[in-house]
Amino acid sequence: MMRLTPRPYVSPHQLLLVPVLSVLLSIILGGLIFAALGYNALDALYQFFVAPLSRPDQIGNLFVKACPLIIIGTGLVFCYRANIWNIGAEGQLIFGALGAGWVALYLPESWHFMMLPLMILGGMIAGASLAAVPAFLKTRFQTNEILVSLMLTYVAGLVIDWLVRGPWRDPMSFGFPLTPYYPDAALIGKLSLPVVGKLGQLHWGILIALCVSGLGWFILSRTLAGFKVRVAGDAPRAARFAGFSPNIVTFSVLLVSGALAGLAGMVEVSANMGQLQPQISFGYGFTAIIVAFLARLNPAAVILAALIVALSELGGDSAQIAMGIPKVVTGVFKGILLFMLLAGETITRYELSFDLRMTGGKMSRGDADV
């Protein structure tokens, strides 16, 4: 039998070691799965984790993939720190894209100099408003926020489908479910770096993502608001004694994460697509959950975590092209990674010991006498 004993204190080395070991273990387990499926494990791992980094433009694309994950992941860190389980970031991202898209498509020409700020605002408000639903229901009726936020993701997917096939469809799109192209003022341009120039599809949105992560770190660890969030999650009773309203914390973290997911939706469409289509996200809202955990719920670490997870996404593409491994394998890897991270959490908090006598849980006669 396995036994867990709480550790009196957690060493800082372990806090760093867990994410590193989790990634390594997931890679090993991933390799075993590849082998079990009849692929050459080493080739597959090379395609997955090395090939995507072998060209400079691919490194740019890595940041492009990481961009929405950083933005959403930072918001989710706030939620999970407060022990509020928003798993509907995917839907909030879609709503954000719709809010920003509405601005982009209908803002009068004379206002175009304000286009991007207004789109950011529109995206954040739309994302936050979708997250406000579980926030309101949770604070007013104690309704489970997990299920509500997830159900709204399905609803959001149907709303965008309806809009791009119906009221917002471009009459010139020959029946394709696409909105008209955004005006130039509504597009986020490619980022041109000094010395190297343009790197793949790298765009200005990455700067937004880096700012979001930095700001998130500052708020969570250096302000009273962030302190309230942390106390609400770590010690809800203490938070109540201190007079911190749990409802305000619940509302704030859900609105923040919804607004950030909405921002990610705005950036994603403006930088990469330039028009709305039925599918605008490829599970970024769900993948960001893993990013938040890989970062150990630290907004500053979200950047690195997002890059690692984005690498597995790009790796999925390259493995599919080079070896015909189905893209869904990325999902398997992400699932394993989350499992490993959670197990790592246990090992930092508890001492594991093994009782090799197979007593099978029931007390044997001898034990009972003691």
Add this chain to the structure above:
Amino acid sequence: MYDELLLTVLLTSVPLILAATGELVVERSGVLNLGVEGMMLMGAVAGFGVTSLSGSPYIGMLGGATAGALTAALFGFFVLGLATNQVATGLALTIFGTGLSGLIGAPLVGQAIDGLPVFIVPLLSDIPVLGVLFRLDLLAYLSIGLVAGTSFVLFRTRAGLVIRAVGDNATSAHALGYSVLKVRFYTVMFGGMMAGLSGAYLPLVLTPHWAEGMTAGRGWIALALVVFASWQPWRVVGGAVLFGGVTIMQLAGQARGWSVSPQFLSMLPYLATIIVLVAMSRGGRAERGAPAQLGRIFLPPR
């Protein structure tokens, strides 16, 4: 016309009944397994694959149940053995199950199988409209039997009493000498088996194909159904039929040429879930019938 509609409602509700009944037992023992969607997908792909290999949908059914239980065992190992956070582990299970089922199922896409045959009960099936109740497949009948069995075991047997004790007051149950973790592991496995059967029902009865992510949120709706049923097995059946009814309103709407966009009709089950959750969440945990220790980690003291 009406018996066709009723049949569709019933067939839509069977997977919900199976998955929700399993999850209900898990939650009664104090464990919240949010991985129902992942376990269902594993059950669906195994049900399809095994049927395709063996040619027998019944062996496929068993394959689905086994796959579900094995997936659940993984959850059990982490949540019970390693005391990990139940919510996050459940999410991990869903992500993992969605990915792995897609990976296993990739070569199966495009194949077709012969699903579960229909058993016609003589005489009874000739009743107008309600006759469809007696023209179902084995697993549909079995789902009602499993609800009855679950209800009986939970409320009329010693084992059920232990399960509920573990879910309501793990410390007392432990002090009385019951192995809390072992009881919870068994219920988690049972929940996985039921979710696996539920997933297998999709390719074996509803659509004879495998498609990535074919559960389309049914696992999450099953989780909501448990709340709706206030942790009482028979109410799961009522709730599932209600949801089946809401789900097929889109078909009925299209057939009658309602002027509402199909997307809005497709939203109905998800919106209904939210409404139901709100309606059921007034009052405290105990009033709602939720097990007192739902989602809490239990570490057996020395």
